[in-house]
Amino acid sequence: MGQLGGFKIHKRQDETNTKIKDRLKNYEEFTVPVPSNDATKQGSRCMDCGIPFCHSACPLGNLIPDFNDLVHKGEWKRALEILHATNNFPEFTGRLCPAPCEKACVLGIIDQPVSIENIEKMIVEKGFSEGWIVPKPPQIRTNKTVAVIGSGPAGLATAQQLNRAGHNVTVFERDDAIGGLLRYGIPNFKLDKKVIDRRVAILQQEGIVFKTNINVGVNYSVENLHNFDAVVLCGGATERRSLPIKGIDSKGVEQAMDYLTQQTKVLYNSEFEEEQIQATDKHVIVIGGGDTGSDCVGTANRQGAKSVTNFEIMPxxxxxxxxxxxxxFWPLQLKTSTSHEEGCDRNWLINTKEFITNEEGELTALKTVEVEWKTTTNQRPQLVEKPNTEKIWECDLALLALGFTGPKSSLAEQLGIERDARSNYKAEYGKYQTNVPNIFTAGDMRRGQSLIVWAIAEGREAALEVDKCLEGISNLPTKGKNDLLSA
Known part of the structure; x- marks a missing residue:
């Protein structure tokens, strides 16, 4: 695989970024691609390592050494075919995936791992620029109908796979545009929405029907779902965590996802009823240290915040x-995002105790306390407050980036679907069938808040099970060499 000893000759080379002062002026993607004459060298770093762990760490089972080798040889079109064989949307994962494959790269034991995620992105972008990615509608239709609820990565992957099997697929999206959290939960500077529109246009030309502003169970009766031969629920985990503390309902305490969604809608002149949440000239504190918190940091800096501070309760x-x-294994390791680099005071082992307001109920400050985690054998770690560590932080806008507790319960209640102990829609992994006949579920709605790459993987696997249910057998691939060879 790759060039013999290539990893000794060529160093890892990633995309670079435009200068911070320039990229903060807009919401555009700011990565600078690896020069084309250097791109093949990155593929050549892939070792002939005997037993590659990279594709085992990838939920999609991407055939990573195979497409790396083809990139090394300059066979980009064949590399695209191999990549698309297991991943419907490498333009999404190539931008947004945390790349567990790279953390499992054998080269990573002794050197910088192969830049797998960036190679994915280079392959798919070359595919689009060369016109290799074109609609491929099925030659034969089964006349079976499938409703897919939700148009995030799980829903889109499910829809494309079932459409390839010849079924008539309709995707219902409650928002005004397709993409789910890809559309409104991820800032434009990480994923330009033209990237979504480009792929959705292909899916439409392949025969998938998309219906927006349809909230199943709200403005579209669940009784209408009986008109379909199968239903796949891919609505995501959208119930947001909050903080049960004093002042939580103050003006200026906002959910991160509301903040991010509004900013993207403003960019595309989409309507929303609420007054826009603005960080301009405010002291902003983001509570939560994950990707959503990082996205809030980047957005607040672009809106012209006076200061941006980030709290994380973990060490x-x-x-x-x-x-x-x-x-x-996936490493416990500090992650510094491009948003953090743009300006952020990061604080760990901090717990928010109270939101402090003025007489008008407007947020003016936060009260916090330092904490530590006490561990006892055979017991869960206990959060303990450190005495005499209370602190008041000036704050005009607090953004809650605390993750999600699970999917909304309304559809499960209306359809009679069982839920598991974590409130997710209950369906066995690998089967995706709920307790209601011909109703399946996949992605975050089934497994809880997770990665885009897991959503695509579950969408592909759920489509296989739906196809089996409707046709008795299925030739749809899901992941790995065996599936590719038998497809």
């Missing part, structure tokens, strides 16, 4: 891989 991770998470 600061180490700079290098922890001994507790050895290769090839």
């Amino acid at each position: 600061k991770p180490p700079q290098s891989r922890s001994e507790k998470t050895p290769w090839p």
Whole structure:
């Protein structure tokens, strides 16, 4: 695979970014691609490692050494075919995936791992620029109908796979445009919405029907779903966590997803009823240290915040891989995003105790306390407050980026679907069938808040099970070499 000893000759080369002062002026993607004459060298770094762990760490089972080798040889079109064989939307994962494949790369034991995620992005973008990615409608239709509820990555993957099997697929989206959290939950500077529109146009030409502003169970009766031969629920995990503390309902305490959604809608002149949440000239505190919190940091800086501070209740991770998470496991390691680099005061082991307001109920400050995690053998870690560590932080806007507790319950209640102990829609992994005949579920709605790459993987696998249910057998591939060879 790759060039013999290529990893010794060529160093890892990633995309670069435009200068911070320039990219903060707009909401556009700011990455600068690897020069074309250097791109093949990155593929050549892939070792002939005997037993590659990279595609085992990938939920999609991407055939990573195979497409790396083809990139090394300059066979970009064949590399695209191999990539698309397991991943419907590499333009999404190539921008947004945390790349567990790279953390499991054998080369990573001794050197910088192969830049797998960026190679994915280079392959698919070359495919679009060369005109290789074109609609491929099925030659034969089964006359079976499937409703897919939700147009995030799980829903889109499910829809494309079932359409390829010849079924007539309709995707229902409650918002005004297709994409789910890809559309309104991820800022434009990380994923330009033209990237979504480009792919959706292909799916439409392949025969998939998209219906927006349709909230099943609200403005579209669940009784209408009986008109379909099968239904796949891919509505995501959208119930947001909050903080049960004093002042939570103050003006200026907002959910991160509302904040991010509004900003994207403003960019595209989409309507929303509420007054826009603005960070301009405000002291902003983002509570939550994950990707959504990072996205809020980047957005607040673009809106011209006076200051941006980030709270995380967990300890600061180490700079290098922890001994507790050895290769090839996902490492416990500090992640510094491009948004953090743009300006952010990051704080760990901080717990918010109270939102302080003025007489008009407007947020003016936060009260916090320092904490630590006490561990006892065979018991869950306990959060303990440190005495005499209370602090008041000036704050005009607090953004809650605390993740999601699960999917909304309304559809499950109306359809009679069982839920598991974590409130997710209950369906066995690998089967995706709920307790209601011919109703399936996949993605975050089934597994809880997770990664885009897992959503695509579950969408593909759910489509296989739906196809089996409708036709008795299925030739749809899901992941890995065996599926590719038998497809």
